[in-house]
Amino acid sequence: MLWLWGLTVHINFKLLVSGVLLSLSQQAFAQVNIFACEPEYAALAEELAPEARIYSATTAMQDPHLVQARPSLIAKMRQADLVICAGAELEIGWLPMLQMKAANAQVRSTDKGLFFAAEHVDTLDKMANVDRSMGDVHSLGNPHLHFSPERMLLIAKALTKKLVQLDIEQTEAYQQRLQSFSKRWQAASSKWHEMASQLKGMKVIAYHSSFRYLFDFVGIEQVADLEPKPGLPPTSTHLASLLKRAKQDDISAIVVASYQDLRGANWLAEKSSLPVIVLPLSVGGNEQSNDLFSLYDNVLDLLIQEYNAQKLLTL
Amino acid sequence: MKNMKFSPTRLSAKVSAALAMSALIPVLAQAQTPTLSNPTVSAILDGYYQSENRLMAERTEGFGLGETELAFSASIDDMFYGKLTTVFETHDGESEVNIEEAFIQTMALPNGFTVRAGRFLSDIGYLNNQHLHSDSFTSRPSAYRAFLGGHYFDDGLRVSYIAPTDLYWTMGAEVFSGDSLRAADEHGERKFDRTGVYTAFTKFGGDIGVESSWQLGFSYLRNENGLLTPEEHDEHGEGDHEDEHAEDEHGHSHSASYTGKNTYVADFVFKWAPNGNYKYQHLTLSAEYFRVSDFMVPELHDEHEEEDHHDEDEHAEGNSKDYHQAWYVSGVYQFSPNWSAGLRYGELDSQLQHEEHFDAQELKETELSIAWHNSHFSTVRLEFSHQSNVGFDNDLSDNAITLQYVMALGAHGAHQF
Numbered sequence: 001m002l003w004l005w006g007l008t009v010h011i012n013f014k015l016l017v018s019g020v021l022l023s024l025s026q027q028a029f030a031q032v033n034i035f036a037c038e039p040e041y042a043a044l045a046e047e048l049a050p051e052a053r054i055y056s057a058t059t060a061m062q063d064p065h066l067v068q069a070r071p072s073l074i075a076k077m078r079q080a081d082l083v084i085c086a087g088a089e090l091e092i093g094w095l096p097m098l099q100m101k102a103a104n105a106q107v108r109s110t111d112k113g114l115f116f117a118a119e120h121v122d123t124l125d126k127m128a129n130v131d132r133s134m135g136d137v138h139s140l141g142n143p144h145l146h147f148s149p150e151r152m153l154l155i156a157k158a159l160t161k162k163l164v165q166l167d168i169e170q171t172e173a174y175q176q177r178l179q180s181f182s183k184r185w186q187a188a189s190s191k192w193h194e195m196a197s198q199l200k201g202m203k204v205i206a207y208h209s210s211f212r213y214l215f216d217f218v219g220i221e222q223v224a225d226l227e228p229k230p231g232l233p234p235t236s237t238h239l240a241s242l243l244k245r246a247k248q249d250d251i252s253a254i255v256v257a258s259y260q261d262l263r264g265a266n267w268l269a270e271k272s273s274l275p276v277i278v279l280p281l282s283v284g285g286n287e288q289s290n291d292l293f294s295l296y297d298n299v300l301d302l303l304i305q306e307y308n309a310q311k312l313l314t315l
Numbered sequence: 316m317k318n319m320k321f322s323p324t325r326l327s328a329k330v331s332a333a334l335a336m337s338a339l340i341p342v343l344a345q346a347q348t349p350t351l352s353n354p355t356v357s358a359i360l361d362g363y364y365q366s367e368n369r370l371m372a373e374r375t376e377g378f379g380l381g382e383t384e385l386a387f388s389a390s391i392d393d394m395f396y397g398k399l400t401t402v403f404e405t406h407d408g409e410s411e412v413n414i415e416e417a418f419i420q421t422m423a424l425p426n427g428f429t430v431r432a433g434r435f436l437s438d439i440g441y442l443n444n445q446h447l448h449s450d451s452f453t454s455r456p457s458a459y460r461a462f463l464g465g466h467y468f469d470d471g472l473r474v475s476y477i478a479p480t481d482l483y484w485t486m487g488a489e490v491f492s493g494d495s496l497r498a499a500d501e502h503g504e505r506k507f508d509r510t511g512v513y514t515a516f517t518k519f520g521g522d523i524g525v526e527s528s529w530q531l532g533f534s535y536l537r538n539e540n541g542l543l544t545p546e547e548h549d550e551h552g553e554g555d556h557e558d559e560h561a562e563d564e565h566g567h568s569h570s571a572s573y574t575g576k577n578t579y580v581a582d583f584v585f586k587w588a589p590n591g592n593y594k595y596q597h598l599t600l601s602a603e604y605f606r607v608s609d610f611m612v613p614e615l616h617d618e619h620e621e622e623d624h625h626d627e628d629e630h631a632e633g634n635s636k637d638y639h640q641a642w643y644v645s646g647v648y649q650f651s652p653n654w655s656a657g658l659r660y661g662e663l664d665s666q667l668q669h670e671e672h673f674d675a676q677e678l679k680e681t682e683l684s685i686a687w688h689n690s691h692f693s694t695v696r697l698e699f700s701h702q703s704n705v706g707f708d709n710d711l712s713d714n715a716i717t718l719q720y721v722m723a724l725g726a727h728g729a730h731q732f
Contacts, residue, residue: 059525063594066691068586070528070732071483071520078427079479093691097729100396101485103477105423109393132692132724232690233595233652259592 032167035077035107037085037095038064040146041117043283043292044156045084047181048174049163055080060285061259064090065136065231069097077102080113081166084159087116088123090143113166118143120158121151124212136231146282147214147299149189152292156181188293192217195300202307205242205274206255207234207265210281214299223251226264234264246272252310253277253303258285277306354389355726359448363719369700370678370707371460371572373404374453374717380405381719382447384415396420413569415468427477436468437489438475439514439534441582441603443467449730451599451647451655452684453698453717457663458605458641462578464495464569469512483520483530489513497540498574498610508539520732525591529584530732536578543574543668545612573639573665576609584732599647608638610666611673636675639665657684667706676706692723 032052036042042056055076058064064086067073077083077098085091099108107113123141130139145151160178164171200219207226215222224245228238245251246268254276256265262276269276279299280289289295361381368376380403388398400416418433436444442459443466455465475487493511500507514537520530581604588597643661650656659682666673684698698717 059591061525061590062592066593068528068593068732069729070522070586071518071530072481072522072528074477074485075481075483075521078477079481093729095729097731100420101477101731103424103427103429103475105425108422132690135690259590259594261595 032163033079033081035080035083037083037091038146039282039284040292040295041084041086043295044152044159047292048156048160048177050177060280060282060289063259065093067091067094069094069101073098074101077107078104080104080107082113082115082162083107084115084117086143086145087118088140088143088145089138090118113162115159115162117145117155117159121145121148121154124216125209135227135229142209142212144210145213146292147211147296148217149185149192149296150217151213153182153185153189156185184293188296192296192300195304198304199300199307202253202303203251204253204255204277205246205251205268207257207260210257210260211255211279214279218300218303220303222255226254226256226268233261239264239268242268243271246274253306255279255303257281275306275310277302279303354387357386357723357725357727359384359386359446360722360724361448361719363453363717365453365715365717367715369454369702369715370704370709371457372454373465375406381453381721384446384448386416390422391419394421394423396422427479429473429475429477431473431475432471434468434470435473436466437491437514437536438473438487439467439489439516439536439578440580440605441530441532441584441601445731448721448723451645451657451686452659452682453696453719454700456603456641456643456645456659456661457678457680458603458643458661461572461641461663461665462574462605462607462639464571467496467571469493469495471512481521483518486515486517488515493538493540495570496536496538496574497570498543500544505544511538511540513537513539526589527585527587528732529586530582532580532582534580534582536580538574538576538578541574541576541578541607541610543610543612573607574610575607575639577607579606579608580604586732595649595652597649600645602642602644604640604642606638606640610639611637636664636666639663641665653688655686655688657686658682659684674706676704678702678704678707692727694721695719696721 032049034042034045034049034052034054036045036054036056038058039056039060042054045052045054057073057076058067073094080102085095105112110116110119118140123143123145126141127137127139130137145155156178160174163174167174196218202218202220203223204215204220205224205226206215206222208230209222209225211222214220224242226234226239226242228235251272251274254265254269254274256262256276256278258278258281262278265276268274278286279302280286280295283289283291283295285295286298288298359382361383362379363374363381364378365374365376374381383403384400385403386398386400388396391397397419398416399414402413402415404411404413414434416433416435418431418435420431421429424430436446438444440459442450442455443463447455447466454460459465469491471489471491473487473489475485478484489512490510491512491514492509496512497507514534516532516534518530518532520528522528582602584599584601586597586599589595641661641663643659645657645659647655647657659680661680663676663678665676665678667676680700680702682698682700684696686694686696688694696717696719698719700715700717701713702715703713
């Protein structure tokens with residue numbers, strides 16, 4: 001009980017002495033502390049606020065749907081000034097628990113230090129009626145936004161606004177960073193669109209809808225999914241039906257993300273003699289993908305290499 | 316059964332002060348737009364078939380329903396979060412509706428403080444604050460069944476704090492009415508403290524590389540009503556005693572079977588997944604140790620000590636200790652998104668009051684469970700359990716098989732570590 005009394009004294013002290021001052025001072029002098037749910041948003045933060053302390057809760061080798069609300073993440077969120085997540089319910093299985101346990105009011109509301117990328121762009125595949133029998137689908141649309149160059153630029157702009165809101169004194173620096181990023185991104189985007197034109201019409205079987213936006217922007221058609229339903233692992237009956245589909249001979253490759261299990265893909269590849277392409281899900285998904293730019297470069301390179309090899313074979 | 320009687324006036328003045336503080340803070344906090352409340356409704360369906368009765372267990376022989384719950388939760392406004400969990404239980408043909416959780420929690424106190432009030436699960440130990448449906452075994456370890464009545468929820472108040480450090484460090488204190496942890500009082504004459512339970516806990520945790528995470532916790536529970544009730548020897552026949560105890564063992568009750576003034580708990584959890592990716596394979600190791608002491612009333616204690624000396628030459632049976640203890644270790648491995656298996660071993664070492672002396676009891680349990688998960692929301696589990704005991708009055712078989720399903724409907728909330 002003595003201990004409890006100590007607590008109340010502590011709150012009292014903070015209230016009386018600091019009150020409003022406290023919340024101001026915390027933001028003005030400290031380095032901005034950023035917690036990113038996924039590595040692509042840590043990478044974006046790195047571009048827009050390189051002097052911030054940035055932590056990514058997940059790696060490109062991890063399924064962002066299934067993350068443990070583990071102690072280290074709670075501790076990091078406790079200290080965060082800004083939390084950047086994909087949103088659209090991607091993190092529904094762990095983010096609310098982290099927020100609850102971290103007791104950090106600053107990052108509970110998007111009015112303050114919480115930023116959901118999906119709120120600033122149009123998502124694909126929104127659904128009016130979502131039912132669990134459909135698997136792990138999100139009514140707010142596909143949350144794996146980061147392979148859409150146009151959307152990432154919009155997100156960068158919105159994120160800069162958020163950074164300015166939280167750290168108003170550095171407004172100019174943030175604006176400059178955004179300007180520089182936009183310039184480089186737009187230049188890279190036109191290069192990527194050019195690369196993408198080589199891939200137009202490519203048909204693939206992929207695992208989950210992880211690359212929905214990539215395929216959308218590049219013009220690749222995902223004709224089938226290794227998952228029988230979103231979130232459910234491949235079953236043998238489903239794989240058998242995919243093999244049947246593969247025999248139509250119009251498919252160029254099986255695409256799997258860096259965190260996904262290869263067993264189903266390898267089985268199908270062996271039976272159908274289709275190549276398997278493992279694409280980095282995000283920054284850090286392979287050696288070449290060190291930032292957003294090299295991630296896009298690498299993903300497009302991998303696809304083009306395989307597609308060209310396939311075309312040579314059929315000639 | 317519990318009744319809802321959380322009343323601040325019953326709490327000590329110091330805690331009331333803390334409560335008053337929490338009411339003041341919103342006034343001082345910066346004004347902000349209230350977030351739209353987004354009520355989450357979820358239901359858990361749990362049914363089973365068990366081949367035998369088990370000691371102190373909630374599940375009984377035959378077909379039955381486990382904890383079938385309906386929960387509502389939402390942010391009430393920018394300051395408060397609320398949750399209501401009702402549990403439907405059936406025992407011997409009788410249905411009960413109980414409130415397991417009905418609490419409000421602050422969401423916007425500064426500096427890492429959180430206050431929770433109402434009825435909620437105590438944060439002592441590792442498993443206690445987890446909901447039963449997230450367990451990997453069909454029943455709680457004997458430590459929980461013996462000392463906490465399965466899982467300890469109660470009416471009270473919690474203040475917790477989380478430190479702004481990279482090493483996870485949280486600590487907290489709770490006060491509860493403590494009704495379910497009262498010592499047995501068969502004549503109903505004992506005057507119990509209405510605010511009976513105080514707890515303090517701390518937890519540490521972190522990661523080891525990308526693949527491993529751990530958490531270590533220490534808790535203390537002080538139970539003002541934990542001391543045994545002195546027995547009136549002439550009024551109290553042998554038969555009565557056995558009946559009463561038998562009910563403790565087999566009957567349905569959320570009350571603790573063994574109580575004491577001081578309970579100490581240490582818990583450790585370690586989780587591992589290849590690349591830290593929990594989608595396909597992961598391992599969870601956990602262990603907890605409970606020690607419950609100071610349950611003998613002074614006169615009994617003296618007699619007990621005398622008896623110990625006296626018994627030394629005769630036989631070992633009277634060699635009981637002045638504390639209860641229990642521990643378990645458990646390992647659960649998910650092989651694939653669809654399959655997981657767990658192995659748990661636990662021991663309970665308790666002292667049973669028997670007229671003027673205490674008899675040592677020992678219960679050893681081994682459980683092997685295999686679960687099939689069609690998705691994150693549906694589990695079918697088969698469990699084999701083996702128990703051997705000394706000193707328990709029962710004719711229970713040594714082996715039991717339980718077949719259970721646990722399924723979640725609706726928006727199902729995030730799980731704890």
